[in-house]
Amino acid sequence: MRKIKNYFNNMKLQSKLVFSFIIAVFIPLLTVGSFLTHELRSNALSETKEQVSSDLERVKKRTAETLEKAIYVSNNLTLDTELKELVNTHYRTIHEVVSAYNNYHKFDEYLKTYQEISNIRVYTKNETMLNNWRFMPENTIHNDFWYRSAKEAHGLIGWYYIPDETKKNRKFLSLVRNINYHDDKTNAVLVIDVNNKHLSDMLSQERTPVMILDDNDYIVVSNRTKFIGKKIDEVVKIDIPPSEWSGTFTGKVDGEKSEVLVDILLPEISSNKVRFVSVIPKKIIMADANRFLLLGFVVIAFSLIIAIMLIYFFSKLLANRFLKLGEQIDTISEGNLTVDIHVDGEDEIGLLSNQVNHMVLNIKELIDQVEKAHIKNNILEKRQQEIKLKMMASQINPHFLFNALESIRMKAHMKGEKEIAGVVKLLGKLMRKSISVTGELITLQSEIELVKCYLDIQKFRYDDRLSYSLNIDPLSENNLIHPLIIQPLVENAVLHGLEDQSHGGNVEITTKMMGEELHVIVSDNGKGISEDKLVSINKVLEKTEDNRGNRIGLVNVHQRLTLTFGDRSGLSIKSNPNSGTKVSFVIPVRGNNHV
Known part of the structure; x- marks a missing residue:
């Protein structure tokens, strides 16, 4: 048994693969093929007699x-x-x-x-x-x-x-x-x-x-x-x-x-x-039976020939790759061996093991060098972290800004400037909500609160030049959406639609549940958009990499909607000059996990 093992270990890899194929494939294929051929022949005889x-x-x-x-x-x-x-x-x-x-x-x-x-x-x-x-x-x-x-x-x-x-x-x-x-x-x-x-x-x-x-x-x-x-x-x-x-x-x-x-x-x-x-x-x-017999032998012979050719090709390819790998490792390996990796046999794998022994020594030397360099890098990084901490400590703390706004609001309130105090409170609330935005989902109700803060601040600025209305379907308030989806649309309506309005400007936000879909519409009665400009905006929305000008908010919202919910959920813009603009989108609703 030991002699057989040594003889097998000393065989070339290609010879091993061919021998393994003969043992593992040739004999089972002949056995199964002969059995199936015999059964088909017997069935043909029975069917003829029947x-x-x-x-x-x-x-x-x-x-x-x-x-x-x-x-x-x-x-x-x-x-x-x-x-x-x-x-x-x-x-x-x-x-x-x-x-x-x-x-x-x-x-x-x-x-x-x-x-x-x-x-x-x-x-x-x-x-x-x-x-x-x-x-x-x-x-x-x-x-x-x-x-x-x-x-x-x-x-x-x-x-x-x-x-x-x-x-x-x-x-x-x-x-x-x-x-x-x-x-x-x-x-x-x-x-x-x-x-x-x-x-x-x-x-x-x-x-x-x-x-x-x-x-x-x-x-x-x-x-x-x-x-x-x-x-x-x-x-x-x-x-x-x-x-x-x-x-x-x-x-x-x-x-x-x-x-x-x-x-x-x-x-x-x-x-x-x-x-x-x-x-x-x-x-x-015997005609049909012999036909099946001949067909069976032809299929078996053809399968064996193809299999032998494939195993010979792949075994030769694999053996050549191992030899080439050994030659490449031999050219790059230098130095004395400190770790002995031993594999029985004298085939290509045995040769590869000898080369790996050379590589192990070189890799160990490289690891030592890398460890020394890593220690130096850790010391340098630690120094840089200390510098960053000192720089961060010198920055303005956002809580300081909120506290300052709260102090201004309280002073204005104490002096009877309730309107100014209210606006400062809204500004603080808006900033706090904006800074606290993460990638997590929020309810539609939270987004509407943010929009309401923004509109109240803008209403303070524009006075009677701006009014707004919220038509929120109660069934839609608890639906989850991405943050800052509706607010950029409202901001576009105020800045681009009502900027030149001397009075009577109005922004309307409408949400409605229709079956398994949430419909959101932001409309204004501003100056509207010309046909050419509307075509240009739609092209920009289709090419989301074009983020120039004030359209970045629309592009960002459109991209987030389409990536999350599909093309049907993208922004739809309808407008005519001097007739206002209507921007809408649809979100499919699937419970709390619809996103």
């Missing part, structure tokens, strides 16, 4: 339907009183016989109605009747086996492959039935030929040889014409006699091994049966 069995069952069903027509006609003729009278009448002259024949049309009617039968004839002992190929004397066939079988069948139907002397002795699968006329103590033998062409057309749709046999093992009809008329044991070679055939067995047909399927049909009120034999040559059974 298909042929299904085809044979379909042939049996259609044949039964055909034979039912002949049985139906025989039942009607057995009970036909006109036929009974015609067969049992003793005729004195030929004219009487011919007249009786001319008045009886049932045979022709049945032949026209049912394409499944090709001929109907009756054999009788009545010597006063003439042979007109419909009614025939029994003395011509009384020694035939089928005639004797019909006599012994007690009225049951027999199915035989017999010649029809009315059609040049061509053989047909025929229904043979003895009709007993008990009242007259006579009988007649009815023969109905099944249409061979109808049966042949039915079998022609099958791709494998199919045969229909009578009870004497003669092949009545087949989709292979060379089989018709032969006995089945002349076609299918097997040691078992045909009378014992059932189910599925293996035999030879035309010298080729084949699977033979046998099925039986016993029509109603019949004394014998009709058999069906389907032959599936082994080459047909």
Whole structure:
């Protein structure tokens, strides 16, 4: 085991990867591929047999339907009183016989109605009747086996492959039935030929040889014409006699091994049966199976070739990279080793470990140097922090500014300047809110309070030149928004919309909840915006990097809205010269976490 381990450790990295692939991939791939191929082949065999069995069952069903027509006609003729009278009448002259024949049309009617039968004839002992190929004397066939079988069948139907002397002795699968006329103590033998062409057309749709046999093992009809008329044991070679055939067995047909399927049909009120034999040559059974087998081997071989090529390429690439890395490390590593990193083996990884030992020493020396430099930097940074603290201590404390404003307000209030005191209080409140703004969300109500402070201060400045109104939907007050979203819009309305107004300037802030959305509108009745300038502003909003002039507030608000809520939440500006300006935006509401 140790020798194997040492041998594996001493192998080149590329050889290791190829060997690992063979062990880890090649064998499982062959195993799984062979198993799947075998299963597919087995499934193909089963499906072929099932298909042929299904085809044979379909042939049996259609044949039964055909034979039912002949049985139906025989039942009607057995009970036909006109036929009974015609067969049992003793005729004195030929004219009487011919007249009786001319008045009886049932045979022709049945032949026209049912394409499944090709001929109907009756054999009788009545010597006063003439042979007109419909009614025939029994003395011509009384020694035939089928005639004797019909006599012994007690009225049951027999199915035989017999010649029809009315059609040049061509053989047909025929229904043979003895009709007993008990009242007259006579009988007649009815023969109905099944249409061979109808049966042949039915079998022609099958791709494998199919045969229909009578009870004497003669092949009545087949989709292979060379089989018709032969006995089945002349076609299918097997040691078992045909009378014992059932189910599925293996035999030879035309010298080729084949699977033979046998099925039986016993029509109603019949004394014998009709058999069906389907032959599936082994080459047909194996065709699909072998195709799957070949396909499986091709896929496995192709997969293995591709895999071998890929593993060879990547293993060679990896090995070359390691060698190159080793060469680069070797060129930059200098000095004596102080830390020993040892890896067993003499492959590329072992070589790399030796180079790492050189690098460790150099890195340790660099760390020592960096630590010394870091100590110096810490001392310098500490000195700089001390200087910054002294500078910060000299700056004006914001609390000092708020306290100073509060003192001014109190002085103004004590001297009766309540208006000035109120404005100073609003200014302090505004500054305190502005300075305390962070990235955290605030309620719409807090933002409106900030806006109200700003407007009250501006109203103090402009007096009756400015008025404002707040239409705040109570349902919207607790919705969370970013700070300083509405205030810049109000500031723009006051500075740009109402700056030149001598009186009657008005700013209106409206909020409304509409379904799952918060709608905010800031409008003024100022000088408005020209069409060209409005186009320019909208372009600037689309190019948020353009923050020139007084539009920086609009751009900032628009960018924060679109980045947070999407393009639909951006600013919408509507204005006409001397008709005021309306700026609006929409925020989707999803509870307290909608942002």
